Amino acid sequence: AQSVTQLGSHVSVSEGALVLLRCNYSSSVPPYLFWYVQYPNQGLQLLLKYTTGATLVKGINGFEAEFKKSETSFHLTKPSAHMSDAAEYFCAVSEAGGYNKLIFGAGTRLAVHP
Amino acid sequence: DADVTQTPRNRITKTGKRIMLECSQTKGHDRMYWYRQDPGLGLRLIYYSFDVKDINKGEISDGYSVSRQAQAKFSLSLESAIPNQTALYFCATSATNREETQYFGPGTRLLVL
Numbered sequence: 001a002q003s004v005t006q007l008g009s010h011v012s013v014s015e016g017a018l019v020l021l022r023c024n025y026s027s028s029v030p031p032y033l034f035w036y037v038q039y040p041n042q043g044l045q046l047l048l049k050y051t052t053g054a055t056l057v058k059g060i061n062g063f064e065a066e067f068k069k070s071e072t073s074f075h076l077t078k079p080s081a082h083m084s085d086a087a088e089y090f091c092a093v094s095e096a097g098g099y100n101k102l103i104f105g106a107g108t109r110l111a112v113h114p
Numbered sequence: 115d116a117d118v119t120q121t122p123r124n125r126i127t128k129t130g131k132r133i134m135l136e137c138s139q140t141k142g143h144d145r146m147y148w149y150r151q152d153p154g155l156g157l158r159l160i161y162y163s164f165d166v167k168d169i170n171k172g173e174i175s176d177g178y179s180v181s182r183q184a185q186a187k188f189s190l191s192l193e194s195a196i197p198n199q200t201a202l203y204f205c206a207t208s209a210t211n212r213e214e215t216q217y218f219g220p221g222t223r224l225l226v227l
């Protein structure tokens with residue numbers, strides 16, 4: 001069965017500091033991996049995704065993630081945090097089979113302080 | 115206008131009441147999903163639908179039912195609401211393939227007293 005683990009339910013960084021949000025997955029098939037962001041009182045929106053090809057994926061708002069098969073990881077990074085990055089971030093893996101079902105991690109809430 | 119809309123956005127109801135949450139989309143997608151979000155648990159799939167004639171149970175379907183009235187509309191019902199169904203509910207849509215992005219509505223915050 002596929003699963004996603006996000007290490008750290010809360011992460012706090014200073015404005016301008018590196019953001020690193022960790023995601024590890026388990027999958028019996030080549031994984032399709034997603035990062036979604038949820039701003040307060042809003043739905044989820046896609047930050048970036050990995051399906052095939054280049055393992056370093058760039059997304060919106062300066063975020064990127066690297067797929068590392070040997071480590072079963074898909075960590076999300078941003079070189080310099082901005083106050084507007086404060087949100088909850090979800091890592092997800094697309095389940096094997098034809099239904100495009102997503103399995104989500106528990107989420108990481110990012111706080112950015114001045 | 116938003117591609118995926120949900121009504122109502124907030125709802126308070128009492129134990130035992132029947133309640134319906136509605137979702138509409140203008141993206142032309144065949145696939146639609148209902149999730150619930152609970153703090154510390156992420157999002158969990160309740161039901162999903164390939165098309166009007168295809169409806170499937172997800173991870174946590176007990177206590178819920180759905181109706182796919184048209185390609186663009188997918189409703190979630192709580193036949194007899196209970197307090198542990200208090201949660202944030204999201205509808206999502208996607209195109210067909212596994213790598214496709216799911217697009218989420220703004221959510222419905224439900225409180226069952």
